[in-house]
Amino acid sequence: MAKRAFPLSKVYGLLEPGPVVLLTTARSGKANIMTMSWHTMMEFEPPLVGCVVSNRNFSFEALKATRQCVINIPAVDLAHKVVGCGNSSGRRVDKFKSFGLTPLPASSVEAPLIDECHANLECRVVDTRMVNRYNLFVLGVVKAWVDPTRKDARTLHHRGWGAFMVAGETIKLPSTMR
């Protein structure tokens, strides 16, 4: 499905609910995928995202060296692929091939978009000062894409040890909170 550019000012609405995401990196022509849940918005616009990528993960060195990545947001239809990516390491496996995911070129970074995800956020690392102590990278989202036909995609939310909460209904309340 063709994705459309999505306003950077609205990116927080995709990540603030806390979905499991698939982080893609690319280094020396080799792309990888990491399943990740430890992320938070840090600024609305330009959007900043803090995320913890363990230095035990294969993606850590690629992220640190290239300072580029893509945050891809999967929905429940990709649950088994999300778990597959989390259960394996890019040191041993080409996860795109192993799990039947399609890499697409990004517009601003070397890391690929995952076609099957309904939203893709191209990011650059903007601060590494918390990496040594906490493995916390601060990312700036530089370009966002969404599939306009899947605005109500049901995201996955990790509860630990194989338990995933699937996004339920959305309710509207008289909130003035951005």
Next chain:
Amino acid sequence: MAKRAFPLSKVYGLLEPGPVVLLTTARSGKANIMTMSWHTMMEFEPPLVGCVVSNRNFSFEALKATRQCVINIPAVDLAHKVVGCGNSSGRRVDKFKSFGLTPLPASSVEAPLIDECHANLECRVVDTRMVNRYNLFVLGVVKAWVDPTRKDARTLHHRGWGAFMVAGETIKLPSTMR
């Protein structure tokens, strides 16, 4: 309902799905509540939580000065109170009274637990080095409480401007991810 102590090693499973939380602080005998969604786990055990508290919020100075708070997790039954806390400021309002929430003494910090929330995490600020630049506090969870009868409480997940996703069903997948 009487809460029970909850193992610190399992705290990440409460926050990793990305719920809206109510942050309580207390300063000079005055307690306050702040609605918050910008948080992430940073370490499993002892549990570390990164959270962004804007310096425009009344809670900011209390958190910075006292270095203590409680992360309270509300479910959908408290949705209107959550929005009320988000729409108002502790500078002008006693939110416990205004929204009919019950403060209970915590065991290790001065900030109160919110009785109506199904989980409460007593926290101490352990790192303020990212506060000046990002308003990011690193919290260490020192004591956790849950209502054992409400393990499947349906949390709220903020999508922006009054839209809240309500936690849906939990599925089990063959994941080895902690």
